[in-house]
Structures are given as C-alpha cells and as structure tokens.
Amino acid sequence: MADFTGIEEREGLRLSWNLWPNSKIEATKCVLPFGALYTPIKDLPDIPVVNYEPVQCKGCGGILNPYAQVDFAARVWMCRLCQMRNSLPSHYHGISEQNLPAELYQEYPTVEYSVPRTRPIHPPAYMFVVDTCLAEDELAACKAALSQALHTLPEYAYVGLITFGTHVHVHELGFQDFAKAYVFQATDRNGPKDHPPQAIAAALGMGPKGRGQTQDQDPNNPVVPGTRFTPPLSECEFVISNVIEELQKDAFPATAGHRPSRCTGAAIQVAAGVMAACLPPGTGAARLMLFVGGPTTLGPGKVVDTDLLEPIRSHKDLAKDAAQHFKPARRYYDGLATQLASQEHALDVFACSLDQVGLAEMQNAVDLSGGLIVQTDSFNNAVFKDSFKRVLAGPEEPNRLSLHSNATFEVIPSRDVKVGGLMGPAAPVEKKSPSVADTQTGIGGTTLWKMASLDTTTTVAVFFEIVAHSKGSVDRGAGANQQFFVQFVTRYLHADGSQRVRAYTFTRQWVDDKSTPMLMAGFDQEAAAVLTARVGSWKMEGEEEFDATRWLDRLLIRVCSRFGDYQANDPRTFDLQPAMAMFPQFMFNLRRSNFVQVFGNSPDETAFFRLSLNRFPVADAMVAIQPSLVAFSLSDAPQPVLLDVASITADRILFLDACFSVVIFHGATIAQWRKQEFHLQADYAGFKDLLEAPQAEATAIRQRRFPVPRLVDCDQNGSQARFLLARLNPSSTYNSAGTVGSEMIMTDDVSLHVFTEHLRKLAVQS
Incomplete structure (x- = not known):
C-alpha cells in the first residue's frame, strides 16, 4: 500500500486514505476527507479494449468486474457492489475458470469496451x-x-x-x-x-427544416453534410x-x-x-x-x-x-x-x-x-x-493534447459507502440514487456527471461518506464485511470516432481496530494535500467571507492533535509518523500558493490557477502546491535541494518547477562566467553542458504539460529573480540572523521552522 505512485501509474487512482474506518464516527475523527483522485481516460499500460457490450448488473448498473463472484455451472454472477445475482448473457456461456473474458482477470481492474454507436457521429467541429x-x-x-x-x-x-x-x-x-x-x-x-438559441437560429435561417443545411443535405442523416x-x-x-x-x-x-x-x-x-x-x-x-x-x-x-x-x-x-x-x-x-x-x-x-x-x-x-x-x-x-x-495537433504528432468528448462519469459504490460529490470539469446530471450522501462536497446530489470534453490527464476528485454498518445486513459473502468496492464508469466518444465505455473497479479494506497505526498505514499525504487544496479553493469561490488560511490552520492543528505522538502540553515530545511527516510542510506551502493567496494576483489570474487545479493530476497539482527545486553544479550531478533560500549559492544553477512557470536561476558566479562567454570556448565544454542541462529539462517539462508553463531565465540579484524568491521558504529575512553573505528575502512571512514550532505548541494543548 506504500507505493501510491505505482498504483496511480497502473490504475490512474490516488486515495487520501487507503484503509477506511468502519464507522461514521471514526471517519469523522480522521478530519481529512475520504476522497479519490481519478483520471478517467488516463493512458494506462496494457489496458484491454474489447469489442462487445459490457455486462451490467440489474440492480445498481455496475459492470462485470474481477471482484464479482461467478458461478460457472449456473451461469450467474453476483455483483459485489449491491449483492444482486445476475444471469450471464448467452455469449458468455462458454466461459470457465480456464477460459475467462478480459473483465474477469484480476490483473485488469480497468477494462475498456468499444461499443456500437447508437446515433450518427458528426466530425469534430471548431x-x-x-x-x-x-x-x-x-x-x-x-x-x-x-x-x-x-x-x-x-x-x-x-x-x-x-x-x-x-x-x-x-x-x-x-x-x-x-x-x-x-x-x-x-x-x-x-x-x-x-440572444436565445431559437432567436439566433431564426435570424440565420436555420429553422426546423434543417440545421443550416445546404442544398445537397441528406434529410436522412442531418448531421453529416455541410452547413x-x-x-x-x-x-x-x-x-x-x-x-x-x-x-x-x-x-x-x-x-x-x-x-x-x-x-x-x-x-x-x-x-x-x-x-x-x-x-x-x-x-x-x-x-x-x-x-x-x-x-x-x-x-x-x-x-x-x-x-x-x-x-x-x-x-x-x-x-x-x-x-x-x-x-x-x-x-x-x-x-x-x-x-x-x-x-x-x-x-x-x-x-x-x-x-x-x-x-x-x-x-x-x-x-x-x-x-x-x-x-x-x-x-x-x-x-x-x-x-x-x-x-489542435494531429494524432501522429508527439506531445499532442489528446482530447475526447461527450463523456459521462458515474460512481457506483458498495452499500456502506455514499458519494458526497465531485470536483472537476463536469456538470451534474440529475440521478436519484440511494448512494448519494447527505452532506455534499463540490458538485453533489448525484452519482452521475457530464463531461463535454476531457483529455488523458483530466483528473476528477470524488468525495465519499462512510455509512455505519447495519447490524441486520444480509450475508455479503466471504470477506465482504472486511472490504468495500467502488466502480467508476466513464462513457465517452473517443477522438477516433468510436464509442467507448471504461469501467474501473477497486477495493479497499475496512479497519476494525481504532488504533492510529492501522489508519496511517494507508494514508497518502500527497493525495490528501491535493484534495484539501481543491476543497479550500471550492470554499473560497462559493462561500463569502471564507478565510482559507484560518481554515487550513485549524484543519492542520486538528490533524496533528489526532495523529501526532506527544505528551500533553509538551511540544518537545511531538512527532508525526513518516506517512504524515510531510503533510504540515505541504500545508505550509499551500497557504503561500496562488490558490490561497490573492495578494499580487488579479481575480482573473486566481480564477486561472483554481480552474487548472480542478483538473490537474496529482503530480502536477503537487508541484503547483509545493514546487520542486533542483541544483545543477560543476562538481555534482543534478540533485533535489530544499525549497529554501539557503539553497541559493553563487556557484550553481537552481531549477524551479512551479507548474505554471519554470525558473532557471543562475548563481552570481555562473552568471558572470556566462556573460564572459566561457561556454563558447572549447576548453570549457563542461560549463557549456552545465548551462544546457536545465534548459533541456525545461523543454521536456514544457512539452508534456498543459497549459505550457512560462519560462523564466534569470540571474541572482536580477529583477526576475523574484519568481524564484517568492516560492522559497524565507528562513533568512531582514528580521532574522542569517549567514553572512547568504541570500536574504525581504518579507514578513514566517518561515517553515517558525510555522512548525507554533503548530507543535497548538497541537499538544490539552
């Protein structure tokens, strides 16, 4: 369960908690939301694409999956989502334990179906x-x-x-x-x-006869000929x-x-x-x-x-x-x-x-x-x-943005889980379901959403609500009480014109033990940070007078009080387990990010940042929350360094990936050598390679990320150095005693050390 990044690469899923408490009360004590970050049409390795209709459950509408219990002799299968028994269709009667269809293989939690189109498809229109x-x-x-x-x-x-x-x-x-x-x-x-649509159609002569059709229009197929x-x-x-x-x-x-x-x-x-x-x-x-x-x-x-x-x-x-x-x-x-x-x-x-x-x-x-x-x-x-x-790049061109359309996204959970809502580029579709949670987070009140357009990196956040187990529930099979199941079903029009249905099913375990170590074994602090950022941005947009910084501080204090190891009223004893050790640092950088801080940004810029966060995968969202910093030098290989002002030295190049911008920061000595054109001399080939290495890294990032980030090439003490200094931890300011000759940030913001010390004091209060 520790390889969360590997799970995302294989399945496109990240969960904030991978082990769930089996009661609503214990879930509330966890403070952080129970949610999933899922990329519906992510390019997955070895995903099977089959050319037949999926087999659906008559009860919940779930699709046959590897976790279903199949009785090969009776030709029936039991849905693990709603526990209903269903008959297998006639063309499945030849299956056996040695002859399984793709959707029943355990190594294929995701199966994509290429199904016949029910209506004519119009070519893409711009x-x-x-x-x-x-x-x-x-x-x-x-x-x-x-x-x-x-x-x-x-x-x-x-x-x-x-x-x-x-x-x-x-x-x-x-x-x-x-x-x-x-x-x-x-x-x-x-x-x-x-200008209502009907008035526009009438003004343009696009009435009921045809939708702006030309004389050669085929009345039997009104969407194919030209307009x-x-x-x-x-x-x-x-x-x-x-x-x-x-x-x-x-x-x-x-x-x-x-x-x-x-x-x-x-x-x-x-x-x-x-x-x-x-x-x-x-x-x-x-x-x-x-x-x-x-x-x-x-x-x-x-x-x-x-x-x-x-x-x-x-x-x-x-x-x-x-x-x-x-x-x-x-x-x-x-x-x-x-x-x-x-x-x-x-x-x-x-x-x-x-x-x-x-x-x-x-x-x-x-x-x-x-x-x-x-x-x-x-x-x-x-x-x-x-x-x-x-x-607009063609399918044969590298680094293209693979866009698909006309999608619906449905969440089908098992009985003890309800759907609280979704955050992402989607619109709700009214669908009454017993799986809808009482408390809504994001776009709630339904388990089905419409997505007019999405690409292979579009990631939605789904929030869940845990329901207490009912004592009188029927037997749900061996091991059913120890695990729950959730299925994501994405129906979409592929860019090649084919109609696709992608079904992804996952399962996780309930935790009967109330001890913290059991829960922490399945905690994904990166996914939790991204979900927290999305919730905070949503609240800032929808709730008037919402103080995001205060909300984040209170949430972090509650998390540390709940999961920290300490003696009451003794900050020196406070400690967090490795599974959560980085979470306070993520929250510190989130407080200083463009998603929370609006000072220096226009409302349009803030809207751009938040809309981008609403569709970013975990890796890009984490870089936007806490940028990565890599040092290039003549004496060492490129290596990550602390996101701190202390990382600035005159004899190396810093490479900052802040998601929306990529900064190449040359130390004072490096900048001076470059101005003297040492890199153009044959004797300094190593220096030339040093200058080119971060440029190549920036090119690779700008080719794979959308929107393409801004490239900032700057020098120490230059005017554009502010793009780097604004994202660094201000451990050395005019108010603190820094090392003589070290870089200093002119700010009143507190450093990570001061922030952590205050967090310790507040978390251990009885």
Missing part, C-alpha cells in the same frame, strides 16, 4: 470566436495562429468563424461568391441584448483563409481615454446558439475557441465600463462588494455554462492580454463545459503559440 479590438501586431499574431490551425486540422473537421468588437459578426463560410456575414447587436435601447456556418474544412478552406487574412480592427475604434467596445459575452452566446443549431447534443466533439485580448465593456457579461477612469475590479473590490458588474456578469455566464453543458460543447478561452478579460466571471462556463484555459500577456507569447498547437 468555432473560432475572435476579438477584433486588438492592436495591429496582436491581431496579426492571432491571425497567423488561426491560419496555421487551418493547415493542422483534418479536412473532414467542421469549422466556423465569429468575430466581435462593438458588434458580433457570424461569417457564412458556405457562401462562395463573396464575403458574407450576419451582424448581431450586443445592446439595444433597453440595455444588454439577449452554411460550419462547413467541412475541405469545402471552405479558401473562403475562411481569405476572411481571416482580411480581418481588420473593429470599425468603431476607441476614443481617447476610453477602452474599446468589446462584446465578449454576446459573442459567446451567439457562438453557442450557432453551434446548438448546427450540432445536436451528443453527436460529436464541438469546441468554441475564444481568442480575446481585453475586458468585456459592452453588452451582457460586461466587467468594466469603457471609460478608463473606472478601474477594473480587484480582489479588494470583490471582498467589499464594490464591483458593480461582477454579480450580473457572473449570473449571465452561469446561464451560458448551463447551456453549454446541456449542449455538450466545450468553451476554450485563450486570454492574451496585459489587462484582465473577465475570466473570473466566465470561469463556470469554462469549468462546466470541460474547456481549456490559456492565459498570457500576448498572442506573440510562446505560451499561447505552443499551447494552441498542442490543442
């Missing part, structure tokens, strides 16, 4: 929604990226184009004679103008290329002292309406890709007025409820989130601006639709260019 209120160089960079995307997409993909500024322009790409567009206003005399507004790329490549090439800045330029009139909210609503008319829900992958370079200043979803005298909202304004546009805009985008989730269309946001664009308001529209977010300062930035390439 709607580009482009901001034209950009500076000339920014618009040129955006147009270049779109033009390159057209060469990357397959010819059978369907594409559409909407541009917006003061008005929304829907381009009719199926019209070959000349450029043709329909214009929608963002406001009228009554204020912001609403006027989202035709196949093979039919409209020349038209859309010309439209993109000839795009100009918005015809209504901003006046002096004013921001451009930008109706982003109306553009997204119109795009969602067009896609709803062109692509029915569940018939294929559809993505609305928003390219925006500034805040929404006009129409629904407005976040700030055009007058530059009005500053855009900050965290301080949100805390004081002084942001007049925030709540109306949030309600508007929440309505769009519900619409996109019901349509199963993803909203991707590429926010490339030095100013905020309104991501804090539209974050639910991105999250519930399973969309992606890339945030940087310019369309010329490599972060945008590399991330956008990975989204």
